[in-house]
Amino acid sequence: DAKTTQPTSMDCAEGRAANLPCNHSTISGNEYVYWYRQIHSQGPQYIIHGLKNNETNEMASLIITEDRKSSTLILPHATLRDTAVYYCIVRVLFSGGYNKLIFGAGTRLAVHP
């Protein structure tokens, strides 16, 4: 089962920041938080990932709370092309480097003019 919960849908005005929350209260100490997005009928696209520290790249920022039980993905200036389903995933690690990516329901973000 997915280890994350996200709001079903969110709206954002074009040009504004989109803040997408994610709860992962059962995350273990060595498990990473990953964010992907999926535009209709395409494969998911990697956005960002982190363990404890906040992360930033050219697409987004990831803010992880100190207790690691939740995180927020920030798209600083949303555009219409950012309309997609956003998935927050805890990467489950097993011994020997074996790992799984389990997708939850995701958040459907609609960016409007």
Place this chain on the structure above:
Amino acid sequence: GAVVSQHPSRVICKSGTSVKIECRSLDFQATTMFWYRQFPKQSLMLMATSNEGSKATYEQGVEKDKFLINHASLTLSTLTVTSAHPEDSSFYICSATPRPANTEAFFGQGTRLTVV
């Protein structure tokens, strides 16, 4: 980012036939490959995981004799849907992870399978 190529992107087949879907990592060696399927308006459901040097591990409820996975090399995995039925019609997506395991997984563009 790294590229994962999935082929074909669309396939229509008759009930009872088998269909093979290929997943290739084009510019890296994949330690792990994942196969997912996705029904309309639903999330991705993990079907199986295959790690370098070992057989695929199937998720609960996924029939391994129906969905044959062959991780032929570090750059190629195939999913064969055997004796396909209309209820197998779905969007099938693969992903691959390079070393080390905590780097991102890269996804193929998906295969739309329609069984008629």
